Amino acid sequence: MEELPGIVITGVSGRMGRMLTKTVADSGKARLVAGVERAGHPWVGRDLGECLGGAPMGVPVTDDAVAAFAQAQGVLDFTAPAATVEFAALAAQARAVHVIGTTGLEAEHLAKISAAARHAVIVRAGNMSLGVNLLVRLTQKIAAALDEDWDIEVVEAHHRMKVDAPSGTALMLGQAAADGRGVSLEEAKVSGRNGITGARGRGTIGFSAIRGGDIVGEHDVIFAADGERVVLRHLATDRAIFARGALRAVLWGQGQKPGEYDMMDVLGL
Structure with a gap:
């Protein structure tokens, strides 16, 4: 054996x-x-x-x-x-x-x-789960299908002890969105807005991070246009x-x- x-x-x-x-x-x-x-x-x-x-x-x-x-x-x-x-x-x-x-x-x-x-x-990998990796692939496909009239925002939540932000998974999702659009994530990325930031730049990919309690991991990818939104979500509970x-x-x-x-x-x- x-x-x-x-x-x-x-x-x-x-x-x-x-x-x-x-x-x-x-x-x-x-x-x-x-x-x-x-x-x-x-x-x-x-x-x-x-x-x-x-x-x-x-x-x-x-x-x-x-x-x-x-x-x-x-x-x-x-x-x-x-x-x-x-x-x-x-x-x-x-x-x-x-x-x-x-x-x-x-x-x-x-x-x-x-x-x-x-x-x-x-x-x-920034995330080892099957569900998240399917979400990454869906994010890439949707980003490729929608033009820059659609804003992209990645919102993630984790427990209070997590030391890095955005999370590795959020960055995977942002990279998938950038790949779908054929742009550089480093050039399109906007993180941690604060104060008077002015209007959102066209074609940017935003990141928002929440930290609190014992949240295992929650990730939303929001595609928002005038009059409608598409939201992809993955929730990890274990x-x-x-x-x-x-x-x-x-x-x-x-x-x-x-x-x-x-x-x-x-x-x-």
């Missing part, structure tokens, strides 16, 4: 780290080989199951990513930009599939991730949708050629 692919989860004590742990452990499709945390974290050196308040799982929590990745075929990474860049290089050395759900990545981070992808499979998508991505990546992929590739969209 073929052995299941071994998975390492980085930032394993965080919200997504815990959800990824449960999803992989319950899947029957992969096996957990280690959880990674920063040096000095109280979970380091302990069994992951016990850290989560349950029975031992036989899965260590370590601060040695090199050793952990060396025994893995996949890495699930929802951490922070600087950490993700470091993990990308280490996963590439280990030839492990690196699934990146980290948001807030800047151009310098993306360049380093692209360099790592020359040696291993990297699947990166982080498990992102974890299931990440697991699907890391399994899909096994046997793929080195390179950068996204959830559209994974889902065949």
